[in-house]
Amino acid sequence: MAKVLMKGNEAMALAAIYAGCEAFYGYPITPQNELPEYLSKHMALHGKAFVQSESEVAAINMVYGAAGAGARVMTSSSSPGIALKQEGITYIAGAELPAVIINVMRGGPGLGGIQPSQGDYKQITRGGGNGDYYLYSLAPESLQEAVDLIKESFDIADYFRNPVMIAVDGLIGQMMEPVDFDREVPKWDLLPKTWAADGNPQGREKNIINSLYLDPLVLEQHNLKLKAKYDEMRKNHQRYELINMKDADIVIVAYGSVARIARTAVEMLTEKGVKCGILKPITIFPYPDQAFAELPDSVRNLLVVEMSTGQMLDDVKIANEGKLPIHFYGRVGGVVPEAEEIVQAVLKIVGGENNG
Amino acid sequence: MAKVLMKGNEAMALAAIYAGCEAFYGYPITPQNELPEYLSKHMALHGKAFVQSESEVAAINMVYGAAGAGARVMTSSSSPGIALKQEGITYIAGAELPAVIINVMRGGPGLGGIQPSQGDYKQITRGGGNGDYYLYSLAPESLQEAVDLIKESFDIADYFRNPVMIAVDGLIGQMMEPVDFDREVPKWDLLPKTWAADGNPQGREKNIINSLYLDPLVLEQHNLKLKAKYDEMRKNHQRYELINMKDADIVIVAYGSVARIARTAVEMLTEKGVKCGILKPITIFPYPDQAFAELPDSVRNLLVVEMSTGQMLDDVKIANEGKLPIHFYGRVGGVVPEAEEIVQAVLKIVGGENNG
Amino acid sequence: MDNVKTIYKKSEGLSDFNLSYCPGCTHGIIHKLVAETLVELDVLDRSIGISSVGCSALNYDFFSCDMVQAAHGRAPAVATGIKRVKPNTIIFTYQGDGDLASIGIAEAIHAAHRSENITIVFVNNAIYGMTGGQMAPTTLIGQKTTTSQGGRDAHIHGLPLRISEMMATIPGATYIERVSVHNPQHVQKAKKALKKAFTIQKENKGFTLIEFISTCPVNWGLTPKDAIDWAVENMIPYYPLGVYKDKTVGEES
Amino acid sequence: MDNVKTIYKKSEGLSDFNLSYCPGCTHGIIHKLVAETLVELDVLDRSIGISSVGCSALNYDFFSCDMVQAAHGRAPAVATGIKRVKPNTIIFTYQGDGDLASIGIAEAIHAAHRSENITIVFVNNAIYGMTGGQMAPTTLIGQKTTTSQGGRDAHIHGLPLRISEMMATIPGATYIERVSVHNPQHVQKAKKALKKAFTIQKENKGFTLIEFISTCPVNWGLTPKDAIDWAVENMIPYYPLGVYKDKTVGEES
Amino acid sequence: MAKGRIIIDIDRCKGCALCTNYCPVHILKLDDEHTNSRGYTPLMVTDPDKCIACAFCAIMCPDSVITVEKFIKEVNNG
Amino acid sequence: MAKGRIIIDIDRCKGCALCTNYCPVHILKLDDEHTNSRGYTPLMVTDPDKCIACAFCAIMCPDSVITVEKFIKEVNNG
Amino acid sequence: MINEKVIIAGFGGQGVMLMGQLLSYAATEKKINTLWFPSYGPETRGGTANCSVTISDSYVNSPVISTPDSIIIMNKPSLAKFQPKLKAGGHLFLNTSLVTDVECREDVIVHEIPANEIAAELGNVKVSNMVVLGAYLAITKLFTEEEVLDILKKKFTGSKANLIEVNRKALEAGRKAVL
Amino acid sequence: MINEKVIIAGFGGQGVMLMGQLLSYAATEKKINTLWFPSYGPETRGGTANCSVTISDSYVNSPVISTPDSIIIMNKPSLAKFQPKLKAGGHLFLNTSLVTDVECREDVIVHEIPANEIAAELGNVKVSNMVVLGAYLAITKLFTEEEVLDILKKKFTGSKANLIEVNRKALEAGRKAVL
Numbered sequence A, B: 001m002a003k004v005l006m007k008g009n010e011a012m013a014l015a016a017i018y019a020g021c022e023a024f025y026g027y028p029i030t031p032q033n034e035l036p037e038y039l040s041k042h043m044a045l046h047g048k049a050f051v052q053s054e055s056e057v058a059a060i061n062m063v064y065g066a067a068g069a070g071a072r073v074m075t076s077s078s079s080p081g082i083a084l085k086q087e088g089i090t091y092i093a094g095a096e097l098p099a100v101i102i103n104v105m106r107g108g109p110g111l112g113g114i115q116p117s118q119g120d121y122k123q124i125t126r127g128g129g130n131g132d133y134y135l136y137s138l139a140p141e142s143l144q145e146a147v148d149l150i151k152e153s154f155d156i157a158d159y160f161r162n163p164v165m166i167a168v169d170g171l172i173g174q175m176m177e178p179v180d181f182d183r184e185v186p187k188w189d190l191l192p193k194t195w196a197a198d199g200n201p202q203g204r205e206k207n208i209i210n211s212l213y214l215d216p217l218v219l220e221q222h223n224l225k226l227k228a229k230y231d232e233m234r235k236n237h238q239r240y241e242l243i244n245m246k247d248a249d250i251v252i253v254a255y256g257s258v259a260r261i262a263r264t265a266v267e268m269l270t271e272k273g274v275k276c277g278i279l280k281p282i283t284i285f286p287y288p289d290q291a292f293a294e295l296p297d298s299v300r301n302l303l304v305v306e307m308s309t310g311q312m313l314d315d316v317k318i319a320n321e322g323k324l325p326i327h328f329y330g331r332v333g334g335v336v337p338e339a340e341e342i343v344q345a346v347l348k349i350v351g352g353e354n355n356g
Numbered sequence C, D: 001m002d003n004v005k006t007i008y009k010k011s012e013g014l015s016d017f018n019l020s021y022c023p024g025c026t027h028g029i030i031h032k033l034v035a036e037t038l039v040e041l042d043v044l045d046r047s048i049g050i051s052s053v054g055c056s057a058l059n060y061d062f063f064s065c066d067m068v069q070a071a072h073g074r075a076p077a078v079a080t081g082i083k084r085v086k087p088n089t090i091i092f093t094y095q096g097d098g099d100l101a102s103i104g105i106a107e108a109i110h111a112a113h114r115s116e117n118i119t120i121v122f123v124n125n126a127i128y129g130m131t132g133g134q135m136a137p138t139t140l141i142g143q144k145t146t147t148s149q150g151g152r153d154a155h156i157h158g159l160p161l162r163i164s165e166m167m168a169t170i171p172g173a174t175y176i177e178r179v180s181v182h183n184p185q186h187v188q189k190a191k192k193a194l195k196k197a198f199t200i201q202k203e204n205k206g207f208t209l210i211e212f213i214s215t216c217p218v219n220w221g222l223t224p225k226d227a228i229d230w231a232v233e234n235m236i237p238y239y240p241l242g243v244y245k246d247k248t249v250g251e252e253s
Numbered sequence E, F: 001m002a003k004g005r006i007i008i009d010i011d012r013c014k015g016c017a018l019c020t021n022y023c024p025v026h027i028l029k030l031d032d033e034h035t036n037s038r039g040y041t042p043l044m045v046t047d048p049d050k051c052i053a054c055a056f057c058a059i060m061c062p063d064s065v066i067t068v069e070k071f072i073k074e075v076n077n078g
Numbered sequence G, H: 001m002i003n004e005k006v007i008i009a010g011f012g013g014q015g016v017m018l019m020g021q022l023l024s025y026a027a028t029e030k031k032i033n034t035l036w037f038p039s040y041g042p043e044t045r046g047g048t049a050n051c052s053v054t055i056s057d058s059y060v061n062s063p064v065i066s067t068p069d070s071i072i073i074m075n076k077p078s079l080a081k082f083q084p085k086l087k088a089g090g091h092l093f094l095n096t097s098l099v100t101d102v103e104c105r106e107d108v109i110v111h112e113i114p115a116n117e118i119a120a121e122l123g124n125v126k127v128s129n130m131v132v133l134g135a136y137l138a139i140t141k142l143f144t145e146e147e148v149l150d151i152l153k154k155k156f157t158g159s160k161a162n163l164i165e166v167n168r169k170a171l172e173a174g175r176k177a178v179l
């Protein structure tokens, strides 16, 4: 198929339909409104379920229900709306249900603002809810990547029986770009959902969807089972991209739209003769620490660039294991860094200064 | 005053009354119910406000209101209830309001169980809500420490105009110990709350309590102001205890009741001739990385012990900066590790094995 | 010799688990009614029950159909999520007064508002049983609970919420009735109400809610029988039994 | 020459900020009424307003009293939190239909349930204005919104919620009235209702809610005047004006 | 003389005594002499002959402890 | 002849024209010739003499743009 | 030096929580360190309940008692659960009214108290817990019966004051049962 | 090699978003990479609106345009905001019907289009955006007027189809205004 020009929010919505999403439950919030708006019309056209719920709390619990019944289900929101969903998300993870959650991040904390931000990194990668669980979290930088990852994300969620978070920001949500919806994405080997409480017990025992285990020893086993899943993600399912890494002197660590802006910065730096690579995490959980092991020996400095006050720094520090000096440049509150700013930040370092 | 024997939940409640808490808003959840139950009676006796709210969401927003009006206010809950409060908490942090939140942790994720746990470490220290904010988070190991810290916490919250989280677990909530309520605690230099929207504008401009800043540049400034506050906490307000550190060969890193259990383990190890110290974070945010710098050169290994699958490991890795081998021993889901288990875990390491 | 006919036995809508309720708690009677109704309407094998958070949280083990344990108050949202993707199932939520009337009132109202084709079994025992006897929105004036130790006081705590009356004003709701299980006659009446509700759902006619006046002997501090008598004497006068909404009436006549 | 008497001017209950509302949006009229009422009852300097989330989120800048911006739907909880520690203040929340009727219905109901001594100004414009025109619980059947693009359909979306009617069943509520601002006469009537509500609060008589039928010219796709006419023709028939609850009646007579 | 009989699943019984209040012929009481496997004092029938198989006891038992059987007289030539 | 007059705070006006519909003497319209500082076409009075100072326009203006003054005839000896 | 760790276990309703609390209150009264920790949760309703009490001259470290010095066993299931933990040479107090036909470890000191019978003789089967507590005090000599009764006096005021006497008798009877 | 970065700014309601989208649609049609990014949020309601469009043979990196090659300025406040960013030697398209009495940079190429007047002459003041777009196309030669009209034809169907003609005229008039 030819590429179509679409708004990010609508493209992500359509990607979900392509992935066989059977239900969308969500609540309006800027800057992701076009996503549910698109689905309010198109899910019905495909005979699928769409409900604008009374709140984010209701939405995520509707997701819990549909996921438990074995349906492919999605919700989307933006930062404070995701905060409201934390209890529901920990239930979904606790009950080992597959679901896709799109977070089109905006400035925080609190009501904050509505402009693009990456201020939910902690909330996303550390699980904002209670208990030992993680979300498989994907951070695309373009609409094509977003569409491809969303198409795959339903498989990933089903495979791990774990919620997948798509972490984008207002830039991705609001921009228009040509997208090819027919690109092949990896297919995962999926088992039938024999565990689903779908009210259709033909020849099987009753199924129970649950996260309650009053016996601590049983709950411990459950937690260890979950941990094994997260360890498997960490071990075998990190995703990242290393860009312009040959002989790189300095490496920008950035994800999502910031990685994209960094690409421009790198072009500009190359013109100035600065050898700058980009380490772009695609999964922010599991964090791609394997990428750090692959950095060439030429690298002398790391520069983390984020649209936050430095939330990814923790993960970079952990992955870096004290090896390279880590610098930071961030804009926050909805301010999008321009390529020039990143260039300046790099020059400051390769010129010798540490503004970290 | 003589020490009184009290249940942890009740002692924490009474500590808040000692601290001048003017309002408590909360919703029942095990294992912290005795706390609101105690206050439902005693706040009224002191002419203070107590409301059992319709939900945790309502409770935290009532806290937001009272804090914004300049009152000393507290809420308490347990893990999934705290997850539900995340949106409210990020608002309180975003609007720079002082409040005290007690989390009597239980097993997770989801509904989980009701036995003691430290499974909310991520939720507490990384802020479970949206945006760049942190909670000053205190993790006492005994009722005396809990009472002392709660008494001080209202000052700390007022000083920083930031919520303070008291992170305890079901053990602390349910145990009885003799407590002295008259112990002196540090007093902080506090300014009058001229910013409060208390409906009493005698001779001042109107006050606004708010976390909304539509202009990204203004929101960025706001975030930088918040960041300066967190940096100040990190720099000057870490708290920790180094126990039995002289010539220590191995150091257990543990907080809260686990630190307490570790004390017994250390006694047992001492008998066996193993030199084992304890690094006990009292603030889990800011994380006491300064304590790691103070470890004696004799230390060869770190053993992190938690009632979780290893949530504090991130912070230990960051603080350790790749210097010492880090091992882990955890029980999860409501299982409380016994001192013997910790002893065994230590022996395994000093015997040379790495079970991390 | 006489022939023998079994006229009452444990419903096959119930599993073999022992109910976790305290001795004499009427939660158990309500469970039987739900189970019997599903069996008698021949829908058990396409039913999904939603356990909520409260003493009945563990009832995912007690019913013999598929079950989903929901977060506190959110059962109607969970039910909606399922029903919209599995419209041929029969969905019921089982919720206490803390769960439905307090933390979950929004989800209950909006399920009714959207005319979700589900049935809510609402168990009003005027208290939070599971967590040890705190005040509920339905706690009566003067009633002592662990968070209203001097008795519920209208000036501090307001007046008890009447859920059936309130929900009956929702245009989207189809059938709402309040029943009691304080004697065999009322148990039968209650079952009739449940049957009506599930039949409406079977016929895709929309949202139904049956409110049960129930007891909590343990937290009320009464014997099971005294608890039932207390409910009859104190709760029913404030929470009158009866049909509060029936959109099928015009239809039938 | 004639003497001159100012018979109408901008209320001192309003600040000098320009209102952020779209041209002709009746939010502005409602703001004036609230401001005028606070001034006329001489309570402005002990009032605290709670902004909610919606087009009126920014109104913390517009009223000249102390203001608190609340999370979406939670204004009545915020109001409760304040009122319980500052009982001498006059507290109002200003909430849209998305804010109050959808995400915040639990908090509104429970403030009424507890008889919180606060006043809710509820602005029903049958749509989510701020976020660009999504369906609200109060959106009328057939009304097109960005999430009901074929028009609201009872079978999919249910029937619109009637908030005043529903909240009037809450035993703890003192006064509930629905008003409109579609012409000067009704504006005056609406102000009378607000005055009654705030007077009740002043006298510590409990929970009051005034529902305003309001417009959203931008998202309804109508001129301001056409929007008002649409509201009169379509909203008022479904949402009849009038007093839905008045506990002070017995008292007064 | 009994019109029927009840069968008590002793180990499910919680000894709540609820059923005993609804038997129209007053033949139900707790069996103080015994404790069941779960530690409860279970139900017993004092005078089985009086049972009219009304099932009131069973209907009111929260724990489905009681099965009720009705004796159906065969129409014989006696 | 005017019973009063209105004062229009031009720069606050959003040109919504709402007020114009409520003037009983039809003397209000938008001033197509002007744009105010915020880019809106503001209100104008076509025939000030006809104003009866009813304040309907002001009451209906969402933006408090209009001040209404009533002329009070002084009781003089004319 | 005092350093006693005891686990008390039985059915909910047998008053095992109170037994433990009385020990902790008595310790507090004498300015000795103590820590009481209960099993908690819905399972206490029908099932078993237990509490751990540590009484010590020095700061009590772990609230979890891995190796109790004594265990007080009020019903059968509790014996199975806690007997293995008892330290070698420790004291095992058994309510033999309910704990019958069981095997006890050889390496511990067993004290058998037919507490329900004794309590029934005293006219109030509910004080079986105090009977066992009396036995425990007699053996461990942690506190005098008076010290414990003083605590009870503070708790049982008003209409309950008349219960003091039967409790006194129960403690005494418990002592006599083991001495 | 095409690599054009343009920012289009004006009042909400002037159709600046559509102008940018038309460029991106035309690029997509020709399989050229493009990225359109709008200002968004409540402020667009009354105030100014703008969008950034990048059209490039290679993958478009930053969605944020720091140094536009061209800017299209439909009202006064937008000039102040965006003129400083325009690259030296870049193109500045001015709707001089609304942007009067201003100072323009010396180091850029200024194209003045009295778009409102021209549109009014065409009988529909709403097509002032298309007038300016015509000028922009004429100068940059990114797309032909037909290519843009083809996009419009897909958008304006049914009752709106009759709008095509006036838009065609507007593009043409814009071209003539600068050539």
Ligand SMILES: Cc1ncc(C[n+]2csc(CCOP(=O)(O)OP(=O)(O)O)c2C)c(N)n1
Pocket (backbone or CB within 6 Å): B027, B028, B029, B030, B056, B080, B081, B084, B111, C053, C054, C055, C056, C072, C095, C096, C097, C098, C099, C100, C123, C125, C127, C128, C129, C130, C131, C136, C216
């Ligand atoms: C979010 C959340 N808040 C609080 C709780 C604790 N909790 C468990 S049950 C319950 C009350 C249940 O009362 P009710 O619904 O009346 O049921 P009952 O036990 O009386 O049958 C509460 C508050 C929880 N599990 N989750």
Ligand SMILES: Cc1ncc(C[n+]2csc(CCOP(=O)(O)OP(=O)(O)O)c2C)c(N)n1
Pocket (backbone or CB within 6 Å): A027, A028, A029, A030, A056, A080, A081, A084, A111, D053, D054, D055, D056, D072, D095, D096, D097, D098, D099, D100, D123, D125, D127, D128, D129, D130, D131, D136, D216
């Ligand atoms: C938790 C949360 N969810 C969603 C939003 C996004 N949001 C902002 S305003 C609004 C709707 C407001 O509609 P209404 O209350 O009817 O007010 P109106 O704008 O119509 O006056 C929503 C959903 C938010 N800010 N926070």
Ligand code: SF4
Pocket (backbone or CB within 6 Å): C020, C021, C022, C025, C026, C027, C055, C125, C129, C130, C215, C216, C217, C218, C219
């Ligand atoms: S606590 Fe109350 S409601 Fe819960 S099972 Fe026991 S008696 Fe029933």
Ligand code: SF4
Pocket (backbone or CB within 6 Å): D020, D021, D022, D025, D026, D027, D055, D125, D129, D130, D215, D216, D217, D218, D219
């Ligand atoms: S969007 Fe609608 S409700 Fe909001 S200000 Fe504009 S017209 Fe008013």
Ligand code: SF4
Pocket (backbone or CB within 6 Å): E005, E006, E022, E023, E024, E025, E026, E027, E028, E050, E051, E052, E053, E054, E055, E056, E057, E058, E068
């Ligand atoms: S069936 Fe009737 S008569 Fe027989 S025992 Fe039961 S209640 Fe009594």
Ligand code: SF4
Pocket (backbone or CB within 6 Å): C024, E012, E013, E014, E015, E016, E017, E018, E019, E020, E042, E043, E060, E061, E062, E063, E064, E065, E066
């Ligand atoms: S009602 Fe059931 S559980 Fe209770 S005593 Fe009778 S048979 Fe036993």
Ligand code: SF4
Pocket (backbone or CB within 6 Å): F005, F006, F022, F023, F024, F025, F026, F027, F028, F050, F051, F052, F053, F054, F055, F056, F057, F058, F068
């Ligand atoms: S005051 Fe009355 S008459 Fe005068 S302009 Fe206004 S509406 Fe017209």
Ligand code: SF4
Pocket (backbone or CB within 6 Å): D024, F012, F013, F014, F015, F016, F017, F018, F019, F020, F042, F043, F060, F061, F062, F063, F064, F065, F066
């Ligand atoms: S004066 Fe007020 S009502 Fe009249 S046009 Fe201006 S803003 Fe609108």
Ligand SMILES: [Mg+2]
Pocket (backbone or CB within 6 Å): C054, C096, C097, C098, C123, C124, C125, C126, C127, C128, C129, C136
């Ligand atoms: Mg209840």
Ligand SMILES: [Mg+2]
Pocket (backbone or CB within 6 Å): D054, D096, D097, D098, D123, D124, D125, D126, D127, D128, D129, D136
């Ligand atoms: Mg609205």
